[in-house]
Amino acid sequence: xxxxxxxxxxxxxxxxxxxxxxxxxxxxxxxxxxxxxxxxxxxxxxxxxxxxxxxxxxxxxxxxxxxxxxxxxxxxxxxxxxxxxxxxxxxxxxxxxxxxxxxxxxxxxxxxxxxxxxxxxxxxxxxxxxxxxxxxxxxxxxxxxxxxxxxxxxxxxxxxxxxxxxxxxxxxxxxxxxxxxxxxxxxxxxxxxxxxxxxxxxxxxxxxxxxxxxxxxxxxxxxxxxxxxxxxxxxxxxxxxxxxxxxxxxxxxxxxxxxxxxxxxxxxxxxxxxxx
Amino acid sequence: xxxxxxxxxxxxxxxxxxxxxxxxxxxxxxxxxxxxxxxxxxxxxxxxxxxxxxxxxxxxxxxxxxxxxxxxxxxxxxxxxxxxxxxxxxxxxxxxxxxxxxxxxxxxxxxxxxxxxxxxxxxxxxxxxxxxxxxxxxxxxxxxxxxxxxxxxxxxxxxxxxxxxxxxxxxxxxxxxxxxxxxxxxxxxxxxxxxxxxxxxxxxxxxxxxxxxxxxxxxxxxxxxxxxxxxxxxxxxxxxxxxxxxxxxxxxxxxxxxxxxxxxxxxxxxxxxxxxxxxxxxxxxxxxxxxxxxxxxxxxxxxxxxxxxxxxxxxxxxxxxxxxxxxxxxxxxxxxxxxxxxxxxxxxxxxxxxxxxxxxxxxxxxxxxxxxxxxxxxxxxxxxxxxxxxxxxxxxxxxxxxxxxxxxxxxxxxxxxxxxxxxxxxxxxxxxxxxxx
Numbered sequence: 229x230x231x232x233x234x235x236x237x238x239x240x241x242x243x244x245x246x247x248x249x250x251x252x253x254x255x256x257x258x259x260x261x262x263x264x265x266x267x268x269x270x271x272x273x274x275x276x277x278x279x280x281x282x283x284x285x286x287x288x289x290x291x292x293x294x295x296x297x298x299x300x301x302x303x304x305x306x307x308x309x310x311x312x313x314x315x316x317x318x319x320x321x322x323x324x325x326x327x328x329x330x331x332x333x334x335x336x337x338x339x340x341x342x343x344x345x346x347x348x349x350x351x352x353x354x355x356x357x358x359x360x361x362x363x364x365x366x367x368x369x370x371x372x373x374x375x376x377x378x379x380x381x382x383x384x385x386x387x388x389x390x391x392x393x394x395x396x397x398x399x400x401x402x403x404x405x406x407x408x409x410x411x412x413x414x415x416x417x418x419x420x421x422x423x424x425x426x427x428x429x430x431x432x433x434x435x436x437x438x439x440x441x442x443x444x445x446x447x448x449x450x451x452x453x454x455x456x457x458x459x460x461x462x463x464x465x466x467x468x469x470x471x472x473x474x475x476x477x478x479x480x481x482x483x484x485x486x487x488x489x490x491x492x493x494x495x496x497x498x499x500x501x502x503x504x
Numbered sequence: 505x506x507x508x509x510x511x512x513x514x515x516x517x518x519x520x521x522x523x524x525x526x527x528x529x530x531x532x533x534x535x536x537x538x539x540x541x542x543x544x545x546x547x548x549x550x551x552x553x554x555x556x557x558x559x560x561x562x563x564x565x566x567x568x569x570x571x572x573x574x575x576x577x578x579x580x581x582x583x584x585x586x587x588x589x590x591x592x593x594x595x596x597x598x599x600x601x602x603x604x605x606x607x608x609x610x611x612x613x614x615x616x617x618x619x620x621x622x623x624x625x626x627x628x629x630x631x632x633x634x635x636x637x638x639x640x641x642x643x644x645x646x647x648x649x650x651x652x653x654x655x656x657x658x659x660x661x662x663x664x665x666x667x668x669x670x671x672x673x674x675x676x677x678x679x680x681x682x683x684x685x686x687x688x689x690x691x692x693x694x695x696x697x698x699x700x701x702x703x704x705x706x707x708x709x710x711x712x713x714x715x716x717x718x719x720x721x722x723x724x725x726x727x728x729x730x731x732x733x734x735x736x737x738x739x740x741x742x743x744x745x746x747x748x749x750x751x752x753x754x755x756x757x758x759x760x761x762x763x764x765x766x767x768x769x770x771x772x773x774x775x776x777x778x779x780x781x782x783x784x785x786x787x788x789x790x791x792x793x794x795x796x797x798x799x800x801x802x803x804x805x806x807x808x809x810x811x812x813x814x815x816x817x818x819x820x821x822x823x824x825x826x827x828x829x830x831x832x833x834x835x836x837x838x839x840x841x842x843x844x845x846x847x848x849x850x851x852x853x854x855x856x857x858x859x860x861x862x863x864x865x866x867x868x869x870x871x872x873x874x875x876x877x878x879x880x881x882x883x884x885x886x887x888x889x890x891x892x893x894x895x896x897x898x899x900x901x902x903x904x905x906x907x908x909x910x911x912x913x914x915x916x917x918x919x920x921x922x923x924x925x926x927x928x929x930x931x932x933x934x935x936x937x938x939x940x941x
Contacts, residue, residue, distance in 0.1 A: 267777055268755075268776065268777050271752040271755065271756065272756070273752075273756050273758075293540065293543070293544070352574070353574070353578065356574060356578055356580065357578055360578060360579075360580050360581075365580060365582055366582060444563075444567060444571070445570075445571065445574065448530055448532070448559075448561050448582040448583065449530050449559035449560065449561050450559070452561070456561075456563075459563055459564055459567055460535055460561075460562035460563060460564075461535060462535060462564035462567075463534075463535040463536050463564060463565070463748075464564065464565050464566070464692075464693075464746060464747060464748060465536050465565070465747050465748070465765070465767065466535075466536045466537050466748070466751075466771070467748055467751060467752060467755075467771070467777070468535070
């Protein structure tokens with residue numbers, strides 16, 4: 229009896245989870261379906277779900293009009309570059325806060341997080357002027373720096389949480405065996421924190437890939453990533469929903485595939501240390 | 505090395521040198537059909553100018569406006585040619601941010617540009633941007649539904665005619681709505697329409713002391729009639745509808761009438777996208793009985809050269825090409841006369857082939873010619889403009905007022921409350937901005 233009630237509960241929870249999953253995924257699915265419709269079918273009322281004349285013409289037109297691969301390559305360089313640079317800075321910072329905490333370490337961590345609470349538009353003009361004066365406007369290098377700075381608090385916070393799970397005695401033992409600071413971080417701490425670093429890296433790549441405010445405002449033609457590619461298909465005067473959907477599908481496909489294959493690590497990383 | 509091989513080698517070196525020396529100009533433009541067509545046909549320009557390379561930055565209108573404003577105001581130098589509206593051109597020219605378009609090639613024929621359009625792009629009789637396409641607003645209506653309802657819509661209808669026709673055409677059981685108008689908040693969304701409607705009701709935004717006039721009888725009549733028509737004969741959820749949403753409704757056969765930008769005419773008569781392509785009639789923007797004003801709606805997308813450009817000559821060569829009569833001929837040759845960029849040149853409207861291909865040509869021209877941007881209201885006013893007031897503060901004020909009117913349409917406040925709030929917010933912002941100046 230109790231067992232039957234338990235399976236009913238399990239089934240209910242499973243169905244609920246599926247319903248939530250479908251609800252979240254539906255906009256993406258609808259975008260993908262719309263990308264295979266004509267513009268007339270894209271706005272048809274009532275809309276057709278699967279029974280329409282499937283066409284690839286939107287993808288052909290998007291490819292003819294825009295240089296997808298240049299935008300794609302910029303996205304790859306910007307998201308990977310900002311993530312790697314962020315990790316290089318964040319690993320020692322998180323190490324010091326986790327293993328050599330000072331009186332104000334918690335305040336420093338909170339202060340770092342507080343920078344994420346400022347609306348980005350508040351610092352747009354100063355950053356734009358700095359970029360202009362340094363010749364960094366519309367450069368991949370400039371975007372790598374700015375996205376690294378934006379995501380740095382999150383990277384440090386995540387790494388700090390992982391590092392705190394590692395027993396300090398192990399590092400102490402390494403030190404007693406003569407390991408210097410550099411060797412301790414590179415050869416002892418980093419290999420032990422690989423799962424945490426990997427999930428931080430994945431999350432940061434996703435955040436950088438999807439970042440649209442700075443990538444739209446600081447680029448023009450040369451360094452524009454896939455967010456600018458999508459923005460070029462939005463129009464308030466003219467119905468281009470099918471083409472916009474095709475451009476969006478092409479832009480999200482790489483990161484969706486990456487997320488799909490790395491979801492186990494991502495979930496593990498995000499829930500690491502949550503339950504003790 | 506044999507002679508031909510030597511020749512090929514020399515030619516290759518020459519080609520590489522030319523490519524290396526090519527001047528690159530970056531063009532910021534808006535994503536709409538005419539601009540995308542220009543991008544596709546730009547090979548014709550680079551063929552004639554092998555020393556100039558083109559880079560394109562295409563963005564949605566609001567994003568583009570923010571990007572180019574930020575760049576030009578900070579002297580960023582990211583763009584050599586900018587696509588801007590006739591709202592920005594005089595404001596930016598007065599700020600000395602744009603290069604005057606002097607010394608255009610003789611064959612450019614600047615005198616051929618429609619006077620109403622050229623007037624909106626000139627400061628002290630100097631042209632600061634070249635129009636790529638222009639538009640006014642007009643009434644588009646379903647001839648079959650009008651006939652079925654037994655109503656006749658004159659070429660110059662009054663608002664009373666519109667209200668009567670909307671009532672007669674509405675058939676909510678079959679999802680046919682007598683009238684579709686913009687309701688989505690924004691200075692370029694619902695406020696473009698409502699400002700034009702207020703012009704046609706004899707209202708004005710400000711008196712000669714820059715005092716907001718939302719407490720006037722004319723504004724009250726404007727908003728009350730707008731809400732009355734939309735609530736009784738408009739589609740559900742109209743407070744979220746902008747140009748695209750109404751276009752989709754009209755193309756799907758759900759609107760009896762739609763009053764919006766003239767550029768919509770080519771979309772609703774395109775049989776590939778519209779289910780009612782052969783059942784559309786056109787008439788001028790309505791006016792209130794006794795008020796000699798048809799809304800004064802005028803918008804043009806224009807190519808301008810910022811002062812921060814490093815390639816003024818190459819930029820000017822491109823602007824001259826893209827806005828020339830030759831470009832119009834090229835579009836006609838490649839894609840037919842109906843695709844020619846409308847609303848900028850007199851010669852286009854005199855062309856019998858264009859008149860034949862575009863049934864809306866005459867009404868578009870009449871609508872544009874009826875506009876007076878120097879005096880958009882019949883009352884005395886201290887500003888110029890059209891469906892906007894040509895002051896830098898209008899984007900913010902227009903959007904704030906648009907939110908009030910959109911809320912009234914959604915039933916969140918009454919017309920009187922919306923007008924009172926509009927008066928207060930506009931008054932506050934104008935005081936902050938230091939008016940009267």
